[in-house]
Amino acid sequence: MSYVVMLVGVGVLVLLVAWLPMVLKELPLSLPIICVGLGYAAFTFFPLENPEPLAFPDATERLTELIVIVALMGAGLKLDRRIGWRTWMITWRLLGITMPLSILAIALIGWLWLDFPPAAAILLGAALAPTDPVLASDIQVGPPRSGEEDEIRFSLTSEAGLNDGLAFPFVHLAIAVALLNGNQPWGALLHWFGLDVVWKLAAGIGMGWLVGKLLAFVTFRVPNRANLSRTGDGFVSLGITLIAYGITELVGGYGFLAVFVAALALRDAERNSHYHERLHDFIEQTERLLMMLMLVLFGGTLAHGLIDPLSWGAIGAAVVILFVVRPLAGLAGLAGVRMPLGEKLAIGFFGIRGIGSVYYIAYALNAAEFDVPNALWAVTGVIVLLSIIVHGTTVTPVMRRVDQRRRAVDAPPGRAIHPRMEKARVSPDP
Numbered sequence: 001m002s003y004v005v006m007l008v009g010v011g012v013l014v015l016l017v018a019w020l021p022m023v024l025k026e027l028p029l030s031l032p033i034i035c036v037g038l039g040y041a042a043f044t045f046f047p048l049e050n051p052e053p054l055a056f057p058d059a060t061e062r063l064t065e066l067i068v069i070v071a072l073m074g075a076g077l078k079l080d081r082r083i084g085w086r087t088w089m090i091t092w093r094l095l096g097i098t099m100p101l102s103i104l105a106i107a108l109i110g111w112l113w114l115d116f117p118p119a120a121a122i123l124l125g126a127a128l129a130p131t132d133p134v135l136a137s138d139i140q141v142g143p144p145r146s147g148e149e150d151e152i153r154f155s156l157t158s159e160a161g162l163n164d165g166l167a168f169p170f171v172h173l174a175i176a177v178a179l180l181n182g183n184q185p186w187g188a189l190l191h192w193f194g195l196d197v198v199w200k201l202a203a204g205i206g207m208g209w210l211v212g213k214l215l216a217f218v219t220f221r222v223p224n225r226a227n228l229s230r231t232g233d234g235f236v237s238l239g240i241t242l243i244a245y246g247i248t249e250l251v252g253g254y255g256f257l258a259v260f261v262a263a264l265a266l267r268d269a270e271r272n273s274h275y276h277e278r279l280h281d282f283i284e285q286t287e288r289l290l291m292m293l294m295l296v297l298f299g300g301t302l303a304h305g306l307i308d309p310l311s312w313g314a315i316g317a318a319v320v321i322l323f324v325v326r327p328l329a330g331l332a333g334l335a336g337v338r339m340p341l342g343e344k345l346a347i348g349f350f351g352i353r354g355i356g357s358v359y360y361i362a363y364a365l366n367a368a369e370f371d372v373p374n375a376l377w378a379v380t381g382v383i384v385l386l387s388i389i390v391h392g393t394t395v396t397p398v399m400r401r402v403d404q405r406r407r408a409v410d411a412p413p414g415r416a417i418h419p420r421m422e423k424a425r426v427s428p429d430p
Contacts (some may be wrong), residue, residue, distance in 0.1 A: 001359045002081065005046075009042070010148050011031070011155055012042070012288065013292055013293065013296065014153060015288070016034070016114075016292065017285070017288050017289050019289070020034055020222045021294075030324060030391075030392030030393070030395065030396075031288070031291075031292070032135055032291070032295050032354070032388045032392055033301065033389060033392045033393070034170070035292045035295035035296050036295050036296075036298055036299040036302070036388060037235075037297060037299065038296055038301020039252060039296035039297060039298060039302075039303070040299035040300070040301045041293060041299075041300050041304045042300065043297070043298065043299065044302035044303045045252065047272065048137050049299065050158075050300070050301070050304040051111055051297045051300045051304075052304060052306060052377075053301065053358070053361075053362055054303050054365075054373060054377065055191070055367050057362060058366065059361055060358070060362040061359065061362040061366055063124055063290075063293075063294060064294065064355050064356075064358050064359035065359055065363075066290060067132060067134055067287065067290045067291055067294055067355050068134060068164060068291060068355055068370050069241055069242075069255065069256060069259045069345075069358050070238070070241060070286050070287045070321050070420045071133040071134040071258060071287050071291075071355075072164065072241075072260045072263070073126065073135050073162055073237055073238075073240065073241040073244075073259050073260070073262075073263050073283050074133075074237075074263075074280060074287050075133050075140065075158075075160055075161040075260060075263070075283050076161055076259070076260045076261070076263020076264050076266075076267065076281060077144055077227075077237065077266070077267060077276055077279055077280040077335070078140060078141045078142070078144060078157060079149070079157060079158060079161075080085060080144065080145060080146075080149055080265065080267075080271070080323070081146055081149060081153070081154060082122050082268065082424060083264055083268075084103075087381040088158060089337070090151065090154075090155040090334065091102055091154075091155055091158040091159055091162065092164070093333040093337070094155060094159045094244065094330070094333050094334075094347070095159065095162055095163055095311060096333075097159055097329075097333035098326075098329045098330050098332065098333030098334075098348075098351075099129050099130065099167070099329075100335070101332055102125070102128075102129040102325055102329045102331040102351075103125040103126055103129040103167075104322075105125070105325045105329065106124055106125035106129060106321050106325060107121045107122050107124065107125030107126075107319060108121070109121075109124075109317050109320065109325070109333075110124040110125065110317075110379075110430055111248070113313070113317045114313075114317055114371055114375070114379065116371075116375070116376075117370075118175050118177055118180075119175075119177040119178035119368075119370055119371075119374070120174070120370045120371060120372050120375075122170060122173055122174035122177060122360070123174035123175075123178075123217070123370065123376065124379065124419070125170065125172060126167050126168075126171045126173070126174060126360060126377060127356075127360035127361050127364075127380060128158070128172035128353055128357050128380065128383060129163070129167055129170075129375055130164050130166075130167045130356055130357070131159050131160040131350075131351045131352055131353075132352050132353055132354035132355055132357065132358065132387075133161060133164060134287065134291050134354050134356065135158040135291075135352045135353075135354030135355065135387065135388065135391075137357070138155055139152070139153060139156050139350045139352070139395050139399065140156060140160070140393075141143055141153045141154055141157045141183075142278055142402040143280050143281070143284075144267070144274065144276040144277050144280050145277065147272075148362060150403075150406065151339065151343060152323050152343055152346050152347055152350075152399070152402065155212070155347050156347060156350060156351075161260040161263075161381045162257070162260060163255075164256045164260075164356050165201070165204055165254045165256040165257025165258075165260065165287060166257070167360065168196070168200070168254050168256065168257075168351050168358075168360075169196045169197045169201070171360050171364055172192060172196035172200075173192055173365065174364055175364055175367045175368045175399055176188050176189075176191075176192045176196075178364075178368040178369060178370055180366050187360060195217060195323040197262050197275045199252065199253075200252060200254045201253075201254060201257065202250060203246055203248060203251055203254070203258075203383060204252025204253040204254035204256070204257030204261070204429065205253065205255050205257060205258070205261055206253070207244070207247060207259060208244055208248060208258030208260065208261030208262045208265070209261050209262070209264075209265050210261065211240075211243060211244045211247060211248070211258065211262050211265075212240075212244065212262035212263065212264065212265025213265050213269065214241065214259060214270075215239075215240050215244075215266065216265060216266045216269030217269070219236065219266070219269075219270075219275070220269055220270040220275075221269075229270075229273060229275040230271070232275070232278060232281075233278070234278040234279055234280075234281055234282025234283070235282050236279060237279035237280070237282055237337060238282065238283060238286060238384070239282040240260055240263075240264075240266065240279075241283070241375050244258045244259045244262035245259050246259075257372070266279075269409040291355065294355060294358075298358075298381075298384070299315075301330070301381065301386065302381070306377060306378060306381045307378050307381045307382045307385070308378075309350045309374065309375070309378055309381060310378050310379070313377075314378070314379060314382075315382060316388060317379070318379055318382045318383045319371060319386070321383060322353065322383050322387060322388075322390075326349070326351040327348035327349050327351075328347065328348070328350060330345075330347055330348020330349070330351060331343065331344055331345070331348055331414040334347065334348070335336075335367055340405075342402065344407070345400065346399070347403055349391075349398075350391060350395065350398075351377060351407060352387050352391050353383050353384055354362075354384055354387060354388040355364060355390070357380055357384060358381070358384065360382065361376055361380050363379060363418060376387065378410060396408075
């Protein structure tokens with residue numbers, strides 16, 4: 001009977017994947033909010049097993065890992081803008097200034113406010129600093145060649161694509177600190193820097209670009225009607241995702257970084273092909289289905305008391321991490337950039353936390369012993385929950401207001417631009 005009920009539940013979930021985004025498009029709600037609510041209700045009113053991550057550590061790590069790499073491929077395929085120093089300047093600032101400041105500030109809050117040991121505090125900072133590529137989909141650019149690539153959406157999409165890979169060295173730093181056990185800290189630090197920073201980042205970027213270019217050749221350049229784009233099959237994007245991730249992990253690089261770079265290389269090889277839209281549509285649907293499954297389970301952990309042990313002081317720390325640290329770090333990273341203050345605030349505010357943070361905590365707890373695993377999960381859970389609720393209810397009205405102001409500025413004097421004409425006047429980057 002439970003198996004049949006599960007089949008019905010999965011069927012309902014699949015239908016909701018297709019239906020809910022259309023219904024929620026103009027509402028101040030998001031798909032993640034609905035999913036968490038459904039999960040909370042299901043695990044409250046039905047005798048379902050508690051899906052807490054400490055009880056299923058490997059499953060938690062692998063499911064979140066799959067969701068993140070699928071989301072990273074989708075984020076890379078969306079971007080029409082060619083990669084460059086100047087054209088991606090805001091992205092580099094978010095990665096080079098905002099994210100390190102966020103990691104430092106969150107680690108200090110974990111150490112001084114929450115009384116976490118150093119290893120756990122570093123892990124908390126590394127896990128909660130990156131903008132999530134999964135839950136940030138509502139604030140990302142539009143599909144390939146759609147022209148929906150303003151500076152806010154582009155910056156958050158490109159940041160979410162790269163910062164997951166760049167947060168990994170700090171996760172490994174937390175693991176190295178947890179595993180010290182009286183060993184020489186300088187030797188461990190040098191090993192961490194050489195392997196987890198230099199080699200793994202270089203291997204992730206290099207392998208991602210190489211795999212992306214090779215598969216782009218097979219997809220678009222192989223002659224005699226034998227290239228993959230002729231098939232019109234969107235599931236090829238999933239194959240590219242798994243190959244890029246798997247090969248890079250085999251050589252000891254950061255697979256997250258490789259997947260996003262491979263997607264950029266694929267777009268760069270043939271920018272005007274309509275096949276990119278097929279690839280993106282399939283990977284986006286896959287991501288949405290996996291995300292809904294994960295968030296339903298997350299709602300189940302909340303129903304079973306994931307965040308119940310938190311004190312009011314810990315909840316206050318979570319609020320500061322989410323709504324003070326990231327916005328201030330975002331403004332610091334964008335200092336000196338010629339951009340309206342409202343857009344800077346939007347970029348800082350919408351640093352959404354989600355599935356990526358869950359993955360990092362699960363990965364680290366499976367790799368080393370941390371003294372406060374329950375507290376790490378509770379703080380991460382409440383921050384993800386707050387991000388889902390607050391960002392999910394504000395993204396639609398805030399971005400609508402930003403778009404209206406931009407149209408008013410771009411319109412000729414005395415002439416307003418109708419919203420329906422906006423998409424027509426934006427041409428994609430060739």
